Amino acid sequence: MHKTPEAVLLPGSADDVAKTIQWTASRGGKFAPQGQRHSTFGRSLVPRGIVADMSTLRSVGPAEGDRVVVEAGAVWSDVLRATLAQGKTPPVLTEYLELSVGGTLIVGGVGGTTSTYGVQSDNVIDLEIVTGEGKKVTCSASNNADLFNAVRAGLGQVGVITKATLKLLAAPESVRRFLLFYADLATMLRDVRVLATDNRFDVVQGAIVAAPSGGLAFRLDAVKNFDGDQPDDDVLLAGLSDDPAQRQPTTIEYFEYLNRFAAFEAALRANGQWFFPHPWLMTFIGDSQVESVVNAELDALNPATDLGPFGQVVLAPIRRSAISSPLLRMPADDLCYAFNFVRMPTTNDASEAARLVAANKAAYERVNAAGGTLYPVSAFPMSKAEWRDHFGSSFDQLDVAKQQYDPDKILTPGYEIF
Ligand SMILES: Cc1cc2nc3c(=O)[nH]c(=O)nc-3n(C[C@H](O)[C@H](O)[C@H](O)COP(=O)(O)OP(=O)(O)OC[C@H]3O[C@@H](n4cnc5c(N)ncnc54)[C@H](O)[C@@H]3O)c2cc1C
Incomplete structure (x- = not known):
């Protein structure tokens, strides 16, 4: 715009x-x-x-x-x-x-x-x-x-x-980081629910990405901060249901981990995609509805055009009790998820951006109907009445x-x- x-x-x-x-x-x-x-x-x-x-x-x-x-x-x-x-x-x-x-x-x-x-x-x-x-x-x-x-x-x-x-x-000195891959959403969510409550990791973030072999891959990014000796992988991964053959563990410095987006930005700047419109949709959805809502959205998703090869659907657990800013609207469930369409289109075409903006609005309405809320950095128009509904009792x-x-x-x- x-x-x-x-x-x-x-x-x-x-x-x-x-x-x-x-x-x-x-x-x-x-x-x-x-x-x-x-x-x-x-x-x-x-x-x-x-x-x-x-x-x-x-x-x-x-x-x-x-x-x-x-x-x-x-x-x-x-x-x-x-x-x-x-x-x-x-x-x-x-x-x-x-x-x-x-x-x-x-x-x-x-x-x-x-x-x-x-x-x-x-x-x-x-x-x-x-x-x-x-x-x-x-x-x-x-x-x-x-x-x-x-x-x-x-x-x-x-x-x-x-x-x-x-x-x-x-600040910790380093992090032990695991990329864990799952056969399907239900299995990934089962592990997310365990990890969101037992605190064995400092960070747990899910993503749904285009799989190299076609279809979708379900991936958890789990991070443990540490100083000194590296934590025991077997203890950290005990009882998880991911595919052990696909596990990708790394150890990196804390700053390097946090600054990981910088390399991605450099690549997108180099190929020009950084400068294209990025109509992202960011929402929160409660645990009671997450599986049905996410599955319905994935059924309707064409990853190649709706996300682009570098895009992803983020699904990151958030305990609602951690949030205290009164104007941030969260679903009612104790366990919620950031549910985001991080779209990285490969085109600068205005009509394609308009299509994705319209898709954002339609997806938001479905998420909202299931008790989900908006993280208002999303790209689609909101009327005054819709903002009033968004803020609800906080308006x-x-x-x-x-x-x-x-x-x-x-x-x-x-x-x-x-
Ligand atoms: C690549 C990328 C990654 C992102 N990752 C995340 C993420 O991990 N988590 C997340 O929460 N968000 C994320 N966002 C969204 C981002 O947090 C918001 O879009 C944010 O508002 C952008 O910050 P900015 O400094 O560019 O602000 P701007 O785009 O310049 O401004 C955003 C809004 O804030 C207002 N504003 C700016 N400065 C002030 C000020 N000092 N006082 C009052 N109002 C002000 C502006 O008027 C405007 O309305 C990401 C966005 C991008 C592009």
Whole structure:
């Protein structure tokens, strides 16, 4: 999607953001911050308004004890590099580290450890915000909690994040990683349910990918962090029902593991596919419905055209109790799954992108009818009424905060919620 703003702000400080929002408000205009502009479907765009390139505000740290203060335009790879220098890591990191802190905190930020630690926006100690009235305000769970709860996973509707204090944990040196392959979805899900509760691994993520021999392959990616001696493979894999002949174990450094998407990005940039439209669909589905919903979607899927050779369907377990950001909508089940269509089309064709956007909407409606919810970084249009349904009982909280902190509805119009 292409929309042209009137001007781009390169802020040198939070005060620059505040003054520009005040000026925009005085002209009756709109304003949106942009992190790395990876969101699809025009969510960070403002036709005939002002966008702020937040990448000019990207200082990080240093880490101090269990926390680090970062500017919102910093990318997670910079945060991780800086904190690892002090033996620390954010508890949750997205699959791709070149996303901005502000850009993921306003959607939530799902990563491999979300089942244990929640989303990235659950791991924030406090935030500095510029509101839609151009006021600089700090907030946390105990200070301006209404703003704190409306900003985290609140789709940028009430404020621009300029600074965040992030929680940190001790970082492991290395990971023991296994790719495990299954004959079918039911067998993979049986193991997922065991692994999601016994905590023998630090990360468990499922994927359904095109098999080299044709058809679909069901794959678990299971990771154990460690320092010093490598953990015992037999203990880690005891009782699992994958095909032992296909197991792929590796040992790699913690940073290298987390930065694994970088090589994939380089390959896609080299062959041009990085620059094609990527209409992804990201949802959450509860354990009680997962098998029937996923099987129905897979029956209708043409992997070659709907995913592309490098695409995949993600199916990653998440314990709902780990999530605390009030605006992130999850299914009712204790065990849920991130159920995502990571489409990597091999064409730049606009009609093909439009077909996949329509397919996203239809698939979302089926997932939603089965009690599933939307992770709102997906590419398809949502009406105001659909957003209201999406937020459900939390909509009033967002609406009240919008009226208080952005009464003229200046901020981040690309989601089309208000
Ligand atoms: C290759 C790839 C991999 C991904 N992997 C994951 C993943 O593992 N987990 C996951 O959860 N998501 C993932 N995403 C989705 C991603 O988290 C969201 O699209 C995110 O919003 C993009 O961050 P960005 O810095 O590019 O933000 P942008 O696209 O620039 O902005 C996204 C939205 O945030 C708003 N915004 C940006 N900065 C701020 C700020 N400082 N304050 C307030 N609002 C702001 C913008 O206005 C816009 O509405 C992935 C996306 C891509 C392209």
